[in-house]
Amino acid sequence: MTAPRSFFIAGTDTEIGKTFTTTLLLRAARLAGLTALGMKPVAAGVDAAGRNDDVEAILAAGSFQPAREDVNPFLYQAPVSPHIAARDEGRPVDLALIGTAYARLASQADLVLVEGVGGFRAPLSDTLDGADLARALALPVILVVGLRLGCLNHAMLTAEAIATRRLRLTGWIGNHVDPAMARQEDNVRYLQEHLHNDFDLPCLGLIPHVPPGPGRDGCLDDIARTLHLPG
Numbered sequence: 001m002t003a004p005r006s007f008f009i010a011g012t013d014t015e016i017g018k019t020f021t022t023t024l025l026l027r028a029a030r031l032a033g034l035t036a037l038g039m040k041p042v043a044a045g046v047d048a049a050g051r052n053d054d055v056e057a058i059l060a061a062g063s064f065q066p067a068r069e070d071v072n073p074f075l076y077q078a079p080v081s082p083h084i085a086a087r088d089e090g091r092p093v094d095l096a097l098i099g100t101a102y103a104r105l106a107s108q109a110d111l112v113l114v115e116g117v118g119g120f121r122a123p124l125s126d127t128l129d130g131a132d133l134a135r136a137l138a139l140p141v142i143l144v145v146g147l148r149l150g151c152l153n154h155a156m157l158t159a160e161a162i163a164t165r166r167l168r169l170t171g172w173i174g175n176h177v178d179p180a181m182a183r184q185e186d187n188v189r190y191l192q193e194h195l196h197n198d199f200d201l202p203c204l205g206l207i208p209h210v211p212p213g214p215g216r217d218g219c220l221d222d223i224a225r226t227l228h229l230p231g
């Protein structure tokens with residue numbers, strides 16, 4: 001196996017479709033014949049069974065099930081900012097430990113996708129945030145833009161924050177998280193032009209709104225095939 005192609009999946013905010021996009025990119029990689037794994041190093045919020053939705057979705061989307069502690073080394077109970085949950089539970093996020101878990105996953109796969117937490121600079125502690133996590137892993141970044149009112153500003157600010165840290169920004173994906181968004185095409189056109197002009201950033205795909213329900217699974221392969229994984 002050659003060195004894996006891995007990416008950090010950053011988002012313009014929380015609840016904008018990072019996990020949904022990550023699972024579709026894993027699907028795209030698998031359809032292309034790659035062994036692909038996801039990672040959610042820091043997750044907050046569990047159900048009655050003690051499980052986190054993102055972790056379960058990312059485990060299910062991989063080519064096989066690696067050690068759960070490697071996919072998700074830090075799981076906190078409360079669905080709040082991780083810096084609060086980590087302090088409440090007395091278990092601080094440890095970037096070195098996350099790096100070791102990532103390396104174990106990378107040794108087993110052609111491609112690893114690491115989902116961040118919330119927006120790019122969501123805090124992990126009083127001194128660390130999501131940007132430090134991306135920098136510690138030193139992975140090229142894919143920016144997921146949740147297409148809803150306000151996303152133009154969030155996208156430009158997030159791209160700037162990533163570029164300022166000299167991380168390699170490889171492309172962006174627009175996710176139609178809000179089916180009622182007005183002037184969708186005009187918004188997408190703005191992002192295409194300005195992320196290209198300011199950051200030389202290509203659009204790697206646009207994900208349509210796919211309401212949850214029985215019809216969702218049937219269209220995921222077709223959507224995944226429209227996404228471009230950077231080489």
Ligand SMILES: Nc1ncnc2c1ncn2[C@@H]1O[C@H](COP(=O)(O)OP(=O)(O)OP(=O)(O)O)[C@@H](O)[C@H]1O
Binds near residue numbers: 016019117119176212
């Ligand atoms: N394209 C889409 N069509 C329909 N629903 C979507 C789409 N993208 C995301 N959703 C839904 O929006 C919600 C938030 O998506 P998701 O969990 O992927 O966000 P996230 O950015 O990963 O959030 P977090 O910051 O908590 O990790 C989920 O219920 C998901 O199913």
Ligand SMILES: C[C@H](N)[C@H](N)CCCCCC(=O)O
Binds near residue numbers: 014081119123
């Ligand atoms: C619990 C939630 N779903 C996310 N995992 C955490 C979002 C943290 C957001 C912090 C912030 O930027 O205000």
Ligand SMILES: [Mg+2]
Binds near residue numbers: 018019020054115
């Ligand atoms: Mg998520």
